[in-house]
Amino acid sequence: MLQCRHLIKDYITGDGFVRAINDLSVNFRDNEFVSILGPSGCGKTTLLNIIGGLDNYTSGDLIINGKSTKKYTDKDWDTYRNHRIGFVFQSYNLIMHQSVLSNVELALTLTGVSKEERRKRALEALEKVGLKDQVDKKPTQMSGGQMQRVAIARAIVNNPDILLADEPTGALDSKTSVQIMDLLKEIAKDRLVIMVTHNPELAQTYSTRIIKLKDGQIISDSDPADQEDEKDDKTAMKKPSMSFWTAFQLSLNNLMTKKARTFLTAFAGSIGIIGIGLIMSLSNGVQNYINSVENDTMASYPISIEDNSLDMSVLMSAMMDMDKEEGKEPGDTIRSKNFANKIIQSISQTETNNLSAFKTYLESSEGKEFQDLAKAIEYKYNTNVLVYNDQALSENSLVQVSPNGLMDRLGMGSMMQMRSQFMPSDINGGNEVWLPLPKSKTLLDEEYDVVDGRMPSKYNEVVLEVDQNNEITDYALYSLGLMDQDELVKNYEDIVNGKTKELQAGENVSYTKEELLNKTFKLVLNPSLYEKKNGVWVDQSENEEALKKIVANGEDIHIVGIVKPKEKTVNSQSMGGIYYDPSLIDYINEKNNSFEIVKEQKAHKDINVFTGQAFSDSSFSIDDLSDEQKMMLAQLSESELMEYMSTMNANTNASYDSNLLKLGVFDPNTPSSINIYASSFEDKETLGDMITQYNELQEVEGKDENVISYNDMIGVMLSGVSDVINMISYVLIGFVSVSLIVSSIMIGIITYISVLERKKEIGILRAMGASKKDVSHVFNAETFIIGLISGLFGILFTIVLNIPISLIVEHFTQVEHIASLPWQGGLFLVLINLALTMLAGLIPARMASKKDPVEALRSE
Structure with a gap:
């Protein structure tokens, strides 16, 4: 039972209000076909909208199945319209960008009916109105009567208690109007149908009850319903809710129309x-x-920790602060400016790193983090790899390849020696052409491609490095003795002396790969250069004939491959040179330790084997010799005496450690530098933090001598x-x-x-x-x-x-x-x-x- 009690509806206007419904009371049965008639503006549509929950009444009450709607919330009205009301409008009010089936299904979608059930019920409703075969059409493809049938199907698909029709035939011809009215009459058999119309003939023909309105009041009712006892309807109705997918489809279809x-x-x-x-x-x-x-730079510029580290930032800071002295005014006198002292002071801040302790830490379980994070950890040792080319293109066919003797012959040895005082060993190696390969296979694979041959697998195998164009610099070829060093030195001297202005030496030369792969060099062990004479060991490297014999007895080093830097590495623009397997260093150290001179020096740590005297900082004097040594000197020839005196003076300021270094002997547990390679800059920064943590640990344990320092200028710049x-x-x-x-x-x-x-x-x-x-x-x-x-x-x-x-x-x-x-x-x-x-x-x-x-x- 639907009941309207003393309904009043006022509309606010600019000058006041308009009363569309004026104290209207009426009861409706559960199933009847009611037509509401009246002139335009009498309140017919307003009453229909109030009954349908689209519009709110100003006062009075609308009672639905015994329940007052005075306290209805917006959600209550939404639920009421979705479950109990079906609307049929004069202008159809279909959603034009949706199909017929989608229009009918929409009310069920709001109710939350499953897709299968929704389609089934929509098809049943369309079948009732005779449009089951039109489900995929859009409303724009249909006639007015068909669209009104779709609207009716949509109104009844949710099986509402009340069907509200507002001028359902107003836009239809008479024949179609009759069809629609027949349909509404059929629907009214099992539910309440309330229709607003201006057509009294249709109302008389099809309605079971006619209500006439005027000025918002009922002036006649052909079959008024008695008021029944109110029975509160406690049937729970599910609140409607539109899913996001439904909203998405509605909007997508709308957008596709534009x-x-x-x-x-x-x-x-x-x-x-x-x-x-x-x-x-x-x-x-x-x-x-x-x-x-950065990744390529990681291979060429790792974190390098030297045994003696000069903080380059201190030196640079001293130089940059030259122009920052403020607060001084120029006077009448010329004053000195503190520069040399600052530079010397910064150089004096060289720190000694205990790399032996750090290496032990890295190889222990405590240093496992370093091992896991670092791409590779490489150790280097202070030992000279002494190599000669005894088949060189020079006058005496003998050229010292390593250490590179070319710079000394050009008179630039002192300059290179000075540079070595300031630059780290990795950077200082720029003039050398005999260099070590990485021990790590990861670094090898990242840095080099094999052009011909293979990578070395033994200590006496090396590779020749060329650049991306299979070229090698003439500097490297001169240094290796593969071009005439004598010719270059003579030409350089002529330029220095003003005899010529152009470099005459060094015409372009070329080699086949087979020619280079057949080249060999001679490895000379440092102790083999010394011969014991009159109780002291004398250097034979300045004796040309003796040196040739020593070199001839040296071990052959073979070129087994030609390599080039990978294109994207920092060293892709290579100067060229020879690269040897790191196992060569271990071999040299082992062999050097077997020489008599080395055994003698290790057995007498306080005696200099080159002088026979105790290690001392004082200069050499004949007065310091014993009578036996003086008699021995008296028996020497003039040349032998001069050689002896030269050896004595050269070794005056020597120490036990420097002598072992000179003899090419080192302690494997005490590297001269440690290079830690990172895969990325982030890892490099993490490694730097881990070194800081190591230093903090040493300080906590009271081992300040183990604190290490390092420079990472490349990292800072990049x-x-x-x-x-x-x-x-x-x-x-x-x-x-x-x-x-x-x-x-x-x-x-x-x-x-x-x-x-x-x-x-x-x-x-x-x-x-x-x-x-x-x-x-x-x-x-x-x-x-x-x-x-x-x-x-x-x-x-x-x-x-x-x-x-x-x-x-x-x-x-x-x-x-x-x-x-x-x-x-x-x-x-x-x-x-x-x-x-x-x-x-x-x-x-x-x-x-x-x-x-x-x-x-x-x-x-």
Whole structure:
């Protein structure tokens, strides 16, 4: 039983109010066909809207199955419309971008009916109205009568208690009107049908009851219903709720009806994404390039810890502070400026590192973190690898290859010696052409490609290094004795003496790979250079004939391969030279220890084997010799005496350790330097932190002598470059982000326009029981779709634009793939665009949810 008690409905106008319903009371039976007649403006549609829960009454009460609606909330009214009310409108009010089946299913979707059940019931409703074969058509493809039948099917699909029809035949011809009225009469057999009409003939023919209104009051009722006892209906009804998928489909179908506008809107919204995407692509590409350079640099510039470390930052700081002395005014006198003292003071701050203790720590369980994180750990020792070429292209066919003797012959040995005082051993090796290969296979694979032959596998095997073009510098060839050193030295002396201005030596030469692979060198062990004479060991390296014999007895070193640096390594522009297997150092140390001179020196640690005297800092004097030694000297020839005196003077300031170093002997547990290689700059920084932790541990344990220091100038410089790139990228992204925000606001405006265009759809949804939140979801789904499409467009266009940008950059810089958008960045841009778009669409969506359903249904 539906009851209206003393209903009053007032509309507020500019000058006051208009009373559309004036103290109206009426009862309706559960199943009857009621027609409401009356002139325009008498309140017929207003009463219908109040009964349907689309409009609220000002006072009075609407009682549904014995339950007052005075305290109904918006959700209660939504539930009431969805479960108990079906609407049929004069203008059909179908959603034009949905199919017939989707229009009918919509009310069931709000109720939460499963997909299978929903389709089944919708088809049954369409069959009742005779449209089962029209399910896939759009309303725009149907006649007016067919659309009204669809509207009726939609109204009855949820099996409502009450069917409300507002001028259902107003837009139809007479024949179609009769068909619709027959259909409504059939429906009225098992439910209440209330129809508003201006056609009294149809009302008389089909209605079981006619109510006439005038000025908001009932003036006649052909079959009034008695008031029954109120029975509170306690039947629980599920509150309607629209799923996101339903809202998504509604919005997607609507957008597809305006494809051109949707595309242009999405493209406009993608402009900000494209700008930021291109910046991120370039930034990522540049950062990847820097990372690759850093990774390659890791092999050439590891963390290097020397046994004696000079803090280069102190030296540089002293030099840079020259112009920073403030507070001094020029006077009448010329004053000295403190510079030399600062430099000497900074040089004097050389620190000694206990590498023996650090090596022990690295190889222990405590240093396992270093072993796990470092790509490789390489140990180097203070020992000279003495190598000669006894088949050199020079006058005497003998050239010292290692240590490189070319600089001494050119008179630059002292300059190189001075440089060695300041530069770390890895950098100082720039003039050498006989160098060690990494012991780590990982470093070998990362640094070198084999051009011909193979990598060395034994101590007496070496490889020749060439550059990317299979070329080797003439400096390396002169140093190796493969070009005439004498000719170069003579030509250099002529230039220095002004005899010529041009370098005559060094015409281009070439070798076949087979010729180079057949070359051999002679390894000379340092102790073999010394011969014991008159109780002391005398150096024979200055004796040409003796040296030739020593070299001839040396062990052959074979070139077994030709290698070149990998193209992307720091050393890809190679000077060239010979690289030997690290096992050669162990072999030399083992052999050197077997010589008599070494055994003698180790047996008498306080006696210098080269002088026969105790180690002393004082200069040599004949008075210090014993009588026996003086008699021995008297028996020497003049040349032998001069050689003896030279040897004595040269070894005056020697020490036990320096003598062992001179003899090429070292302690495997005491390296001269430790190189720790990292895979990335982040790992390198972590390794630096771990060294700091090691130092802190030594200080805590009271072992300050074990604290180590190191320099990482390359790391500081390259990390600074990365910081600059990141800073520039952030600034540019900040500027371009403005366009992203503008694009989002524009999408919000487009959504607002869509709200205005879809006002009737809002009214239809509300009439079927959709809540304000459901309506809001529909428009949030629309902004979601546009935001997603614009984000994907932006990523797609960015990827396409990256191709020509990369090609242009590669053309000018030879750097490949400089513009590459990381997938994480692409995903982030899509998500941030979605977030901004959704945010911009919140206000229009909220406005849509607050639309009055009655006004929305009246809109065109």
